[in-house]
Amino acid sequence: MRSKFDEQLELLHKELIEMGALCESAIAMAAKALAEGDTKMASKVPELSADIDRKERDIETMCMKLLLQQQPVARDLRTISSALKMVTDMERIGDNSGDIAEIVTMANITVSDNTKHIQDMARATIKMVTDSIDAFVKKDIALANAVIAYDDVVDGFFDEIKTDLMKQFGSPESNGEKVLDLLMIAKYFERMGDHAVEIAKWVLFSITGKKEG
Amino acid sequence: MKKRIFRTIFAVAISIFLASSLLFMAVLYDYFSGIQQNQLRMQIDLASQGVEGEGIDYLQKLNIKDYRITWIGTDGSVLYDSLSNVEEMENHFEREEVKEALSQGYGTSSRYSSTLMQKYLYGAKRLSDGTVIRLSVTQKSLLILTLGMLQPIIIIFVIAIFLSAFLASRLSKKIVKPLNALNLDKPLDNDGYDELSPLLRRIDAQQKEIRKQSAVLRQKQNEFDVMTSSMSEGLILLNGKGTILSINEAAAAFLGTDRCCTGEDILEINRGLALVGLLNKARDGKHSEWIMELENGRYQMIASPVISGGTVSGIVLLIFDVTEKEQAEQLRREFTANVSHELKTPLHTISGSAELLANGMVKPEDVPAFSKRIYSEAQRMIQLVEDIMRLSHLDEGAANMKWETVSLYAAAEEVIKVLSDKAENMGIKLELYGEAVQINGIDQLIQEIIYNLCDNAIKYNRRGGSVSVTVRETDKYAAVAVSDTGIGIPAEHQERIFERFYRVDKSHSKEIGGTGLGLSIVKHAAKLHNAEIQLHSVVNEGTEITVKFPKADNDHLL
DSSP: OHHHHHHHHHHHHHHHHHHHHHHHHHHHHHHHHHHHTOHHHHTTHHHHHHHHHHHHHHHHHHHHHHHHHHOOOHHHHHHHHHHHHHHHHHHHHHHHHHHHHHHHHTTOOOGGGOOHHHHHHHHHHHHHHHHHHHHHHHTOHHHHHHHHHHHHHHHHHHHHHHHHHHHHHHSTTOOHHHHHHHHHHHHHHHHHHHHHHHHHHHHHHHHHSOOOO | OHHHHHHHHHHHHHHHHHHHHHHHHHHHHHHHHHHHHHHHHHHHHHHHHHHHHHTHHHHHHOOOSSOEEEEEOTTSOEEEESSSOGGGOOOOTTOHHHHHHHHHSEEEEEEEETTTTEEEEEEEEEOTTSOEEEEEEEEOOHHHHHHHTHHHHHHHHHHHHHHHHHHHHHHHHHHHHHHHTOOTTSGGGOOSOGGGHHHHHHHHHHHHHHHHHHHHHHHHHHHHHHHHHTOSSEEEEEETTSBEEEEOHHHHHHTTOOSOOTTSBGGGTOOOHHHHHHHHHHHTTOOEEEEEEETTEEEEEEEEEEEETTEEEEEEEEEEEOHHHHHHHHHHHHHHHHHHHHHHHHHHHHHHHHHHHHTTOSOGGGHHHHHHHHHHHHHHHHHHHHHHHHHHHHHTTOTTOOOEEEEHHHHHHHHHHHHHHHHHHTTOEEEEEEOOOEEEEOHHHHHHHHHHHHHHHHHTOOTTOEEEEEEEEOSSEEEEEEEEOSOOOOHHHHTTTTSTTOOSSGGGHHHHOOOSOHHHHHHHHHHHTTOEEEEEEETTTEEEEEEEEEHHHHHTTO
């Protein structure tokens, strides 16, 4: 009985890693499409996003089954409940990547619009997502805490980009739609950073049993 | 086991107790009835003697409670009864015991009295006058007997339960104790039950077998580890679920992990989608491969399923580092593309001009100009083909070329003599400094190095600029430095100018001339001499390229 439960927990862990990998690919592809103005690559991101949605449903079903059939307690319960919460955040990361890709496919943004700040922000966000999933895989408390702290960096980039865009808006030759698109992209990256923080917090909860915020 | 032994012993004790007490009661009942019969007979004898002597007076004087005495007349009428009124009693002639007494002198019977709800034992004796004296006594039934003894029986039963429980528990512990104390690590050192010794001997034999087999397995594992650890390819063995059974050093390095990850899931080390897809395919029993880009290069991954009994029981993952291979392939592709392009351009000019000439569409006075163009383009092609041949010759390691003592200064002098006209045409001062330095090398290649460097220095120079060639010598090396006052090389191009066909300014290559192979030839020729090339260039100020021929290394090439 227990060994079957352990097997199922292991499978859950693997599924979560795979879902994390899908999220990483989605955000990396969206960022690359943005950096290179590659609309073809951008059009592939929604597919990944759909894969992520499917995976979320699979994992949710798996968690529900485990909760009902095994009635876990203590650490097992924490693992499963945090998995249930984590998939929601992962799914949002997938969605946001899809949103960025969608903006890229509209081809309002040219490669030259990609300021250094946006690229830095994309890199920082990818790092956060990757690290949060690494923290989950390795059950690394220090890394999870580092992800939570790193959110300030991404937030800082968002503020800088906002200031840049405000200046652009002020100039007479500015393209309003483009500026708004860039602002949306920056906001999506900022949201993904927040979701990575949430994932890191759930990782901490599943290890320590304490959840802050 | 202890519990079971306890239960068995306890049950046996209790059931033996119950059975024996039942048997005991039965025997006891039989015994008591015998005694009662005898007593009855004795009492009847006594009573009959009394009645024969004294008649009814004796009976009336008699005061007994345990017995009922009845005196029956010869006709069966009751003459006296110690319990009931004589007048009310019926004729007793037909009673069994009376009949028996009349015919045999003594008779007994037992009856269940419906009036008194008890079993009675009767005894009758015929007196000498033909009357019968009868005594009856209540006989206790087995149930009554048992009920009467209920209290002691219960007490004994409770004591028996406790005693048997205690003994059963002690006994079961005692039986099990040697079994628990068995030292299975050394089965033969136990002296518990003799009955266990075949089992223990068997365990011992099996343990020895297991030890032997695990030693063999360990040795095999070690051999396998040693073999795989020296492989430059990465090798990972996974079980059907994706857990790592074995990973060699190269694979761990490729995947960027330094810890020992045997027993973990492969996804914990690398969760790339490509790898997940590869493993899923392998799990479906298909062989698949993929080029994967990791942080430190490009790797070709090959996943093959291990199929046993119709199911995939494991996956073998092979990883090759193809970074260099891919780079080399890339270079080769670029080279081929460049060569075709460079060869095609002059051919187009030649074929176009020749076509015009052939069709007679060229005015006679223009013919020399066309011929000249065809000639110069053909020359350029020859130059190009020569350069390519020279390069491929150098690639082959400059076979058939003679190593000899070469004077760097003399070689530089020779080159300057050849190039002086060209330099003069462009108004460039060409100067040679330094001393005579001898090195061991291939004269032709040394000249080519200096020629190409000087040629570039002139080509990419300004009018009125200068080119200086310096030959010098230190303890460790002999060096030729060519410096110019030319346009310089931007920093981002400095790394690539030694590649074949690489040009900083691609748009003006035709005006300047050259094949784009010069510096590549320099690089290869220098490499053949184990020489080191140093580049120092500032845009719009000039470039200095120094080729250093190491002295010590040159000796062993002799």
